[in-house]
Amino acid sequence: MPESANVRSVDAIKRFQAAVLQFQEDARQCVTALELQLHRMIGWLERDRPGFWKREIENCYREMGEARIRLHRCKMRRVGDFRPTCYEEGKAVEKAKKDLEFAQKQVPVIKFWHSNAQHEANEYHGRTSQLTQILEREIPQLLALLQAAVTQLEAYGNVQLPDAKVAPVYKSAAEEPESTEEGDVE
Template identity: 30%
Template sequence: MAQTAKVLSIQALKDFRVALVNFTEEARNALSGVDMELKRMRDWLERDQLSYWQMQVKRRHEAMMMARTELYRRRISQQGSDAISDTEQKEALKEAQRRLRSAEEKVEAVKKLIPIFHHAMAEYVSRAAPLTDHLSGGVDKSLGSLTKMINSLEAYLALNAPAAPPVESMGVSSPGMTSARVGSSPAGAGADARDQTEAGPDQDQGKDDAPAQAADAAHDSSPLPETSTAPQSNQEHDS
């Protein structure tokens, strides 16, 4: 069974289509920004941080060995004396050992953090995949359906647009034509025409006698022209 919908405003569909386009663009930019940030963080952990602290462990181990060598030399140089002054070398060795332990702890922390970050990144990608797939193809299909719907509704309205009302003749009618009153039905107009037809013979005779009656009235009211009797007598004499 075909589904139907009651559309009250085509403009609302157009506004929704514009909003959907804007949302799609913003969502795509947001997902792209998150992906770039995740890759940057992964590279920072695996390359920058891990490599940096591994290098620091190597350097600090060398510094610790040098501090131990200095302490050993100090003790060798003061053999046989009653008081051995090696406090400074001992403090330097302790500091070097502390720095080495700190670098080694950093390396271990980064190594533990990398798999945790990979797990979180994979979980995010799996949850964002449906939205990513929909934005890459599903939204374009929805936009196409909306565009087709709007075009179909506009074409339907264009076919069913109401005709312009007839222009009234301002009360002037041509001879031989009968104009129906505004709001009257065709049956009423036909009844008026029949009434005019049934009155035919008397009204037509009255219309034919009207010019003759008008001419008689004009003749009676006009003064008679003065005539000369001489020409008439001549005509009678000639005859």
């Protein structure tokens, strides 16, 4: 004979069912939020940053060209026998060169981080697929099982006992009525 369950409260099962349902909703929202954030970051690395650094390289070339023109003009100027040092113009050319080198180095860096982020996104999807499976398959099965248990327990609790005369319980012998011929108690 199967062991009997010691269920004291159907409401406890209902509260657990509600908590599981809340967990399912919260977990789905977290996974969705992480998916959106991951998608935005990869899109930023894939579409925004390469274009930004390409424009930055073009700006650096333009700045370097303008700085070289200013340096050339400065070197061509003479006031009598005095030639200006053109120190500031030279520094501007050096700064433009450094800015250009920095911008050019960012292109492979962006490619590296895009590739790295794509790899990590694939790893993340692999890790979260088990959680997604639990959220989409196993929790609904658990909720259905809990609902069936609640329904069965409520049906069991609503079972009426067959109409049978139950002898009243008396506190003392003086309270007992007299027996009839058949031995029935009134």
